[in-house]
Amino acid sequence: MSGVARAVRMISEPRAINIAQIILYAIAATAGLAAAVGALNPLFTSTTVGSWIIVTVGVILSIGGFSGGYAVIAGLWWVERISLIILGVSWIMLLPAALFFAFSTHNSAIWLVIALLCTAVLSLFIRYRRIDWAYLDPTR
Amino acid sequence: MSMEAWVTAVTAVIAALGGASLIPKIVDGIKAMRDNRAREEKDENRSLLGRAANAERRADREAEYRRRVEVWAGRLEYMLAQLGVPADKIPTKPEWVRSKENA
Numbered sequence: 001m002s003g004v005a006r007a008v009r010m011i012s013e014p015r016a017i018n019i020a021q022i023i024l025y026a027i028a029a030t031a032g033l034a035a036a037v038g039a040l041n042p043l044f045t046s047t048t049v050g051s052w053i054i055v056t057v058g059v060i061l062s063i064g065g066f067s068g069g070y071a072v073i074a075g076l077w078w079v080e081r082i083s084l085i086i087l088g089v090s091w092i093m094l095l096p097a098a099l100f101f102a103f104s105t106h107n108s109a110i111w112l113v114i115a116l117l118c119t120a121v122l123s124l125f126i127r128y129r130r131i132d133w134a135y136l137d138p139t140r
Numbered sequence: 141m142s143m144e145a146w147v148t149a150v151t152a153v154i155a156a157l158g159g160a161s162l163i164p165k166i167v168d169g170i171k172a173m174r175d176n177r178a179r180e181e182k183d184e185n186r187s188l189l190g191r192a193a194n195a196e197r198r199a200d201r202e203a204e205y206r207r208r209v210e211v212w213a214g215r216l217e218y219m220l221a222q223l224g225v226p227a228d229k230i231p232t233k234p235e236w237v238r239s240k241e242n243a
């Protein structure tokens with residue numbers, strides 16, 4: 001058995017959902033790291049509350065992303081719940097700045113960012129609730 | 141207070157509330173781990189999965205047995221007909237009763 005196949009088998013059932021969840025955490029962690037080192041600096045934060053917020057959100061996102069990915073692989077439901085809250089808080093932290101930017105500049109493109117933020121938060125909420133259901137419990 | 145300051149304050153409040161909501165979760169999680177509650181829940185879920193798998197295996201075995209009995213009954217019916225037993229004397233095969241679950 002190849003290393004990749006062995007790594008995939010380590011992930012608890014339902015495997016497809018949990019792999020998608022790990023990818024989600026990996027994306028959040030990568031985006032978080034990029035934001036934390038200052039590589040990502042969107043206009044709606046830098047022109048409103050300042051670039052410190054994106055660095056803070058980046059740090060929080062990377063913590064949530066890494067801990068969430070580890071929790072899914074290890075099957076630690078309570079750690080994953082904490083990671084989901086961390087990620088949710090970091091996305092919600094961007095909302096006030098985005099809303100302020102939307103109303104103060106009348107830049108319609110920011111509404112897409114707000115919609116994406118809402119989608120991200122709701123998807124985290126769905127995962128949080130699904131951990132309660134036995135068939136989606138990431139325990140092994 | 142400027143609008144930017146308000147936005148900063150709201151963001152800080154969100155961060156503080158989020159951080160505060162984490163504390164009981166972390167404490168509960170550590171407690172659950174120390175009390176072995178996490179392990180018990182894991183074992184329970186494992187046993188649920190095991191029970192479901194056993195039920196499926198049992199249903200498969202019963203279905204297999206039923207098919208073999210049907211073949212055997214068919215052979216008996218054929219033998220009775222060959223021996224000259226009239227068809228109306230041979231008991232009719234029981235019908236499958238459909239329930240709401242398997243309808």
